[in-house]
Amino acid sequence: MRGVRSDRLWIVGGALVAAILLAAGWFLAIGPQRAQTDTLNGQAATADLRLTSLHQKLVELRDRNARLPEFKAELAKDQHALPTTSGLSDFLRELQAGGDVAGVVVSGVVVGSPQEVTAAAAKMYALPVTLTVAGTTTGLASFLNQLQRVRPRAVLVNNVIAAPAEPNLDLSGRVTLTVGVQVFVAAADRSSSGTPPGTGTAPN
Numbered sequence: 440m441r442g443v444r445s446d447r448l449w450i451v452g453g454a455l456v457a458a459i460l461l462a463a464g465w466f467l468a469i470g471p472q473r474a475q476t477d478t479l480n481g482q483a484a485t486a487d488l489r490l491t492s493l494h495q496k497l498v499e500l501r502d503r504n505a506r507l508p509e510f511k512a513e514l515a516k517d518q519h520a521l522p523t524t525s526g527l528s529d530f531l532r533e534l535q536a537g538g539d540v541a542g543v544v545v546s547g548v549v550v551g552s553p554q555e556v557t558a559a560a561a562k563m564y565a566l567p568v569t570l571t572v573a574g575t576t577t578g579l580a581s582f583l584n585q586l587q588r589v590r591p592r593a594v595l596v597n598n599v600i601a602a603p604a605e606p607n608l609d610l611s612g613r614v615t616l617t618v619g620v621q622v623f624v625a626a627a628d629r630s631s632s633g634t635p636p637g638t639g640t641a642p643n
Contacts, residue, residue: 521563521593521623522624522625523624523625524624525566525622526624527550527566529592530568530622531548533592534548537585537586537589538574538582540581540585541578541579541582541584542574542578543572543573543574543581545570545571546573547570548568548571549568549569550567551568553566553624554566554567555626556623562626563624563626564624564625565621566622566623566624567620567621568622569617569619569620570616570617570620571615571618572618573604573613573616574614575613575614576611576614579601579616583596586618586620592622594620594621594623596619596620597620597621598618599616599617599619600617600618601614601616602614
């Protein structure tokens, strides 16, 4: 009887020791390993998200690189519209070309003093220019369209005064227009002395 009880004590004791060893193994080995696994899984998920984001950025950069010629063309167009120098000689050539297309004659160009202006939080200069143009009303309308919409230089028409080109005639014949415009110049045109872009006058 005592031998049976002793065997039972050994069995209970062995089971208790096994439970203790199992718990110790969990806390000392399996638990930390599982926590490390969870950490690694979290890091892998974060890496996957970053990889997806980088892939999207790479696709965007490839698309932009493919459109680089288009962007360069837009930049050149913008630089022509708003140069960093007054570019009056180029502007006069554009006026002449616009007049030839519209069938009118640009007989006078007077450029005033530049004025500093701000548009869309950007500082620039506006050169006030007065044009004298002669032609038919249809041609003059075409010239104004050329000036403000077709020609590459950024120009704003402020006022237009029409008068018959010859005495005792009405506006149905040849007309002389006096056109006040602003021609814009980027503020980067300022020289080391801080002076604005130069002005000039084309004789009638």
